[in-house]
Amino acid sequence: MGKGGGDFAISSEGKIVCSLQLRCVSDFKPSNLQPLVEVIHGVDLPAAVVPIVSLCRDCITRTITVTSRDFAGALRVYTASWDDTTKDKLPLEIIRIYDAARELAK
Secondary structure, eight states, rough: OOOOOOOOEEOOSEEEEETTTOOSSSOGGGGGGGOOOOOOOOOOOOOOOOOOOOOOSSOOOEEEEEEEOOTTTOEEEEEEOOTTTTTSSHHHHHHHHHHHHHHOOO
């Protein structure tokens, strides 16, 4: 049974937490978040997403949860899951956010 590619979480407080598989950078600075913040604020995430169904049983499933506040202060939570065979069905904005977050976790 596979163990996946690892987990990580990034907060607006400038904290990054990674599972042992990823071993995130140790010298992470809050200023490193700016590119990710710009990506998140530059997209309009859909209100709801229809779950993507995959028939691939050997693929790594990736899940992203983006929690943010809009300009009025209302909390917005967006979650999406995909694998390599379903990635093209996601909004491009989600892939941009995921790629920017992964770049920070390196």
